[in-house]
Amino acid sequence: MNLKNFLAFVGPSVLAMLALIAVPLLGVAYLSVQSSYVKTEIVEVESKVPLFGGLTKTTIEKVPQPVLDENGNPVKVWEYVGGRNYDTVADPGGLVEAIRKDRSKTAEGQPTSYRQRMYGIYRDVTDVDFWGALEFTLLYIIVTTPCIIILGFVLAILVNSVVKWIRGPLIFCSLLPHIITPVVGSLSIYWLFLDNAIVAALLEQLGMGKVYFLKSAFSIRSLIILYGVWHVTPFAFVILYAGLQTVPQDALQAAEVDGANYFQRVRYIIIPHLTALFSFIILIHLMDAYRIFEPVLVFGSNLFANSLQYLTYYILNFEDNYSKAAASAILTVIGIVILLLPSLRRTYREQKGLI
């Protein structure tokens, strides 16, 4: 295919991506160094203040008033503010202060242990919304990634070893958590763990007492991570299951003849054969886990668990501050690029070799 044909064929798709992904991204970058305020002017207002006996005194005051345009709306002025929005979001000054702060004594004057000092720093740093959001996003990625890989692999091996007719229904049930609308999926888990819902009620019946799942940061975070594992394990499972179908049978037979037991065959033949798939799953999961949003929204209260994507959404909708939201968005993009750099470089080399 020649270049002219190529450009004609990819034209519409590239145009869509440029207009609605690349240009908005540039727009956000521009917005993040701007700030708006309502233009005001100093107006002299003449007012008569009544004194005694019908006398009035005329005073002239200088009052700031918003400038109105021809439709009567206040005029907004945009100005370049450099990194000020970034400062507001990431609060580097506070960060340095939190780290430098003298924590050698508690409030009562007791000397503190190393762990207490570290915990104090952690508390103060994650107190800033942005770092708190980053912390939970990374925690979510770090905990879920190994879980879904291991669980997905075990499931793939197990499903691969059961009789044929039962595999279809097994795959059907396994796919459900993955294709479900994330909001609905999060809600279906959320409803199980409400204070008076089935899980709490069953636990109470078992004599565990009343458990309030939605009242502590630890249990809310655990539930969000649980949801993540439940939602993404099927994806890892299906890919690894398909990968298992391509394992060369003669290698397995040869290993068996040579006396390798079951676990040795899994360790030395199956796992190396699936390496490329593991890194594919990790790459996709990194992208998706980094933008975790729906469960944070549903389990609510960014008090307990916040994510970067939720933070931008929150600033945009509830603080209604475009510039701050833009700065938070750009920091989010920088984060994902750093996170993906190793994977991107590998993909770059691989694909370069293919073409």
Place this chain on the structure above:
Amino acid sequence: MTLMIPKQLKPVTNSFLGLWVFLAAFPFIWMFLISFRAPVDAFSFPPKLFAPITFEHFYTVWIVDGFWKQAINTTIVTLGTLTVSLTIGCLAGYALSRYRGNLGFYLLIAALVFRAIPHSVMLVAYKPAFWSMGIWNRYETLIIVLVAINQPFTIWMLRSFFTNIPEELDQAALVDGCNRIQTFVKVIMPVMWPGVITTGLFSFLLAYNDFMISSQLMSGDHMTMTAALSNYIFSDDSLAKLMHGVAGAVSITLPLVVLVLFFQRYIVAGLTGGAVKG
């Protein structure tokens, strides 16, 4: 079969599989069960497996609150996204699988980066831009935005399907006097249907499942089902409202379950599509 699980492990592995199936399906089953119950029975102590059935929540949500309108909106948006996304995606995917230059490669890498960008980032730009252009709250806007967001994924997947079609087929058609467009439409597309169906399923899921963009770009009469769900879950804490939310959630889930039932093979093919080959 040389990868049979040792016999003595069978009880353990079977119960593990059983447990997984239970955990995977239980939230759905429970949601489905309680959507037909009065609030007292849905959140009773101790929990009940059987309870009197009522259709009241579905009636309220669909008829009184007009969920059917949102269902129509979802249909319009999803089908629109599906059509446009597949049309321009097929063109691009085909070109990417046949073009040998570096440009195609850089395009794919750029698409990969675009795929990674969280949607709320773009939303920061969409909000002021669409507002000032006056194209807020319109089907076309949401459709074209969802199309663009899905393009990176779509062109990667379609490209891998097109790569599987031997290039000799193109060459034969070109020798016989077809131009590129004719080759694409008359020769390649007829053998591409499995790939188109698979990619279509995923475009459908991406559009149907989207919450953030849809709930932000559409309001009032134009809301989609998923976005409308937030009316029930974030408004107040009354149990009746929550039950309406459950009924709405079940209504959103059912089409997806049917979809998996009919297209399981294609979904598995799609999830493994680009990956298994390496």
